[in-house]
Amino acid sequence: xxxxALLALLWLLHWLPLGMQxxxxxxxxxxxxxxxxxxxxxxxxxxxxxxxxxxxxxxxRLGRQHFRWLxxxxxxxxxxxxxxxxxxxxxxxxxxxxxxxxxxxRPVMWLxxxxxxxDVAGASVLxxxxxxxxxxxxxxxxxxxxxxxxxxRLRFGNAEIFSRDDAGKALFxxxxxxxxxxxxxxxxxxxxxxxxxxxxxxxxxxxxxxxRLAKALDMIVQPVIxxxxxxxxxxxxxxEPPWADFPSDDPVADAARMNRWIESEIxxxxxxxxxxxxxxxxxxPGEPSLY
Numbered sequence: 168x169x170x171x172a173l174l175a176l177l178w179l180l181h182w183l184p185l186g187m188q189x190x191x192x193x194x195x196x197x198x199x200x201x202x203x204x205x206x207x208x209x210x211x212x213x214x215x216x217x218x219x220x221x222x223x224x225x226x227x228r229l230g231r232q233h234f235r236w237l238x239x240x241x242x243x244x245x246x247x248x249x250x251x252x253x254x255x256x257x258x259x260x261x262x263x264x265x266x267x268x269x270x271x272x273r274p275v276m277w278l279x280x281x282x283x284x285x286d287v288a289g290a291s292v293l294x295x296x297x298x299x300x301x302x303x304x305x306x307x308x309x310x311x312x313x314x315x316x317x318x319x320r321l322r323f324g325n326a327e328i329f330s331r332d333d334a335g336k337a338l339f340x341x342x343x344x345x346x347x348x349x350x351x352x353x354x355x356x357x358x359x360x361x362x363x364x365x366x367x368x369x370x371x372x373x374x375x376x377x378x379r380l381a382k383a384l385d386m387i388v389q390p391v392i393x394x395x396x397x398x399x400x401x402x403x404x405x406x407e408p409p410w411a412d413f414p415s416d417d418p419v420a421d422a423a424r425m426n427r428w429i430e431s432e433i434x435x436x437x438x439x440x441x442x443x444x445x446x447x448x449x450x451x452p453g454e455p456s457l458y
Contacts (some may be wrong), residue, residue, distance in 0.1 A: 170311040177245030185258060186399030188243055196238025200231055207234070210442035212458055217367035217433075232438035239395055240283040247286050248319030252294055259287060260396075261295050263406035267389055268298035268347040275409075276386045278377060280353045280429045281441035284393030284402050286320075289349055291393070291404040293323040301341045302349040306330045331356075342384050349391075352377045353429055355448045363451055364422045367430055372449040378414040378421035388413050392432055395439060 168176075180188060200207055210233055214226040221229075247255070268275035275298070279288045292300045304320070307313035320328055327346070329337055342348055355372050364373040381388050390407040414421050433440045447457045 170309045170315070174311070174315050177242070178249050180242060181245035181249045184399060185243075185246070185401065188246065189239055189398050192239030192242035193235040194238065195242055196235035197231075199238055200234040203234075206443040209445055209458060210234070213442045213444075213446055216369050216447060216457065218437075229438055230442070233440075233442050236283045236395060236439050237443065240286070243395075244286060244319070247290050248315070248322070252323065255290060256294055258401035259291050259294065260401060260403045261291055261406065262403065264389075264408070265291065265295045265404075265406045267387070267406065267409065268292075269296055271387055274342045274345055274384055274386045275347045276377065276381055276388045277347060277349045277391045277406075278388055278425070279349060279351055279391040279393070280432065281351060281444065282393055282432070282436070283439040283441070284395045284404070285351070285441075287395070287402040288391050288393035288404050289320065290323075292347065292349060292391075293326055297325070299325045299327070299341075299346045300349050301327045301329070301338065301346045303331050303334045303338065303351070304328045306332060339384070342380075342386070348380075348386070350377055350380075352425060353446075354444060355446055357449055362419045362422060364419065364426055366426045366446065369447055369457075370451060371426070371447055373422040373426055375418040375422055377425060378418035382414040382416075382418075390428065394436060 180191065183191075207230065210230045211226060214221070214229055218226060246258075268277075277288075277292060277300075279285060289300070289302065302320075304316065307316060317328065320326060327341060338348070352374055356374065358372055360376055360379070361372045361374050363370040365371070366373065377388070380386065387409045389409045392405045392407070394403045394405075396403055413424065445458055450456060
């Protein structure tokens with residue numbers, strides 16, 4: 168399917184009630200479990216590394232659940248990109264202090280790990296508060312899909328996104344102006360500005376930028392967690408209290424603390440974390456691949 172055809176399909180499906188979209192998304196996820204063999208293997212390997220004490224049958228059950236949530240998150244992207252702001256506000260349940268960045272004299276970093284509702288969390292900072300939101304994104308190889316992604320994430324008007332390849336100085340300038348930074352801290356981008364920090368007891372390349380950036384720009388760090396609710400119930404986004412003692416003078420210790428927090432959130436809702444990402448792809452020198 169071409170990118171244009173896929174986008175047309177997402178646009179058509181977004182008119183359906185959410186409950187019907189959820190059923191279609193779960194079906195897409197079930198198909199993905201059977202046909203996306205490489206991603207299924209990555210998910211099962213991640214679950215094995217992170218939950219070695221779980222029986223194999225339980226890890227497979229979690230993997231199947233994960234793919235159903237993944238199918239929903241992919242299909243419901245059309246809802247986030249095309250539905251009216253009024254409809255999205257009805258579907259997204261916000262908990263906690265979503266207005267912190269509006270009141271703060273210091274710039275705020277929203278720290279949002281890769282749960283299935285991540286894009287819902289991004290939409291919530293634009294729909295429920297007035298502070299401009301900025302973020303970094305991975306430029307897509309298909310220009311049609313890249314344009315659609317940018318348009319979908321910027322359509323509410325109070326946002327700016329920078330490509331990971333050339334964020335740098337532009338990101339610093341925006342934060343210094345007071346824009347809120349929506350930061351995704353938990354992917355393996357290699358060893359640059361990163362350290363091997365335990366993640367469920369396994370050394371994982373972990374970005375030091377959240378700590379260093381917050382330190383350099385005197386930022387408040389507010390964790391944000393998004394959850395897709397069952398059926399047509401919508402979504403929940405939790406804006407947690409800001410971390411009072413973050414950053415410290417030790418960015419590696421801060422990265423370890425961040426990973427422990429992400430672990431605790433995964434244990435609350437394990438099936439909705441992004442297990443299809445090769446989180447342990449980069450290994451310490453001399454270690455064999457885990458995949």
